[in-house]
Amino acid sequence: MPRNEKITKYPLLEVVALSAAVYRARGDTFVRSLDWDNTSNVDLMRDHLSGETKVDILPEDYNSAQDIITYLKGLVFDAIVQPLNDFSSATLNLVSADEVSSRQLGLVASFPSVTKSKRNRDKLVMRQRELALTSEFVGDLKTRGKFDLTLEFIQDMASFDSFLHIAIDQDNNVVTWFSNKMRELSPGDKVSVEGFVNKHQVGPYRAKETMLNRVKLISIE
Numbered sequence: 001m002p003r004n005e006k007i008t009k010y011p012l013l014e015v016v017a018l019s020a021a022v023y024r025a026r027g028d029t030f031v032r033s034l035d036w037d038n039t040s041n042v043d044l045m046r047d048h049l050s051g052e053t054k055v056d057i058l059p060e061d062y063n064s065a066q067d068i069i070t071y072l073k074g075l076v077f078d079a080i081v082q083p084l085n086d087f088s089s090a091t092l093n094l095v096s097a098d099e100v101s102s103r104q105l106g107l108v109a110s111f112p113s114v115t116k117s118k119r120n121r122d123k124l125v126m127r128q129r130e131l132a133l134t135s136e137f138v139g140d141l142k143t144r145g146k147f148d149l150t151l152e153f154i155q156d157m158a159s160f161d162s163f164l165h166i167a168i169d170q171d172n173n174v175v176t177w178f179s180n181k182m183r184e185l186s187p188g189d190k191v192s193v194e195g196f197v198n199k200h201q202v203g204p205y206r207a208k209e210t211m212l213n214r215v216k217l218i219s220i221e
Contacts, residue, residue: 009099010049015108016065018045021057023112024064030113033106042109049105068115069095117156124153124166125205132207134172139197139210146218147175151189165215167191174203177212190221 022044023030033040047053075092078084084092090107091114094100100108139145149167157164162180169175177195185191195212203209 008049008102010102012069012095012098012100013062013065015045015100015105016068016111017057017061018048018055019108020064020068020112021055021061022048022109024058024061025055028112028116030110040109042106045105045109046102049102064112068111071115071119072111120153120155124155127152128174128203128205128207131168131172131174132203132205135168135174135207135209136171137200137208137210138169138173138175139212141197141200144194144196144214146192146194147212148192149175149190151185151187151191153187154185174207174209175212176209177215179215182217185217185220192218194218 019041022041026041031038031040033042044053044055048055072091072095075084075088078088091111094104094107139147147167147169149169151165151167153164153166155164155166157178160178162178163182165177165179165182165185167175177193193212193215195215197210198213199209199211201209201211
C-alpha cells in the first residue's frame with residue numbers, strides 16, 4: 001500500500017463476514033496474495049469494499065464471522081501456556097478490537113482458513129492423546145508390508161509440498177506417511193496400502209507411530 005494512501009477503518013464483524021463470504025464462495029479455499037495465477041481472497045475483499053465488484057454476504061457468513069471471532073479470541077488462553085508467535089499475537093489484537101484498518105485486510109482474509117486449520121489441529125491433538133493409550137508399533141523395521149487402515153486425518157504440509165496421512169489399524173495402532181499424490185483420499189476412508197516401514201517413533205503426544213515411506217495405495221473402500 002502506498003504511504004500516502006488513506007487508511008480506512010471498517011467494523012470488525014462486517015469485514016470478517018466478508019472474508020467468510022469470499023472463502024465460502026471459493027469452495028472453502030484461501031488464495032494468498034503471492035499466488036500470481038489466481039486472484040487472492042484479500043483482493044476480492046478490497047474490490048468489494050471499493051465498490052468495484054460485489055460479494056454476496058449471506059446470514060450464514062455473519063454467523064461464521066461471529067464464530068471465527070469467538071474462537072480466535074480464545075488464543076488468549078494459549079498465551080497462558082506459551083508466548084504467542086507474531087501471527088497469533090496480531091490475530092488476537094485484531095479480534096479484540098472493534099474496527100479493522102485497510103492495512104489489516106490481508107490478515108482478516110486468512111481467518112476462515114486459519115480457524116478451520118486450528119480446529120482440525122485441536123481434533124488431531126485430542127485424538128492423538130486418546131491413541132497414546134492404545135497404539136503400538138506394527139510391521140518390521142526396514143521391510144515392506146501391507147496395512148489395512150482407516151484414515152483419521154490428512155494434514156496439509158504446505159512447506160513440504162505434501163500431505164501427512166494419519167491412519168489406524170483395527171487395533172488402534174497409528175500408521176503415518178507423507179504423499180502428495182493420493183488426492184482422492186479423505187478422512188474416514190478404509191484403505192489398503194503397501195509401504196516400507198521406515199521408523200518406529202513416539203509422537204509429540206506420546207502415541208507410538210509407525211512411519212511408512214514409498215507407500216502404494218492398493219484399494220479404497
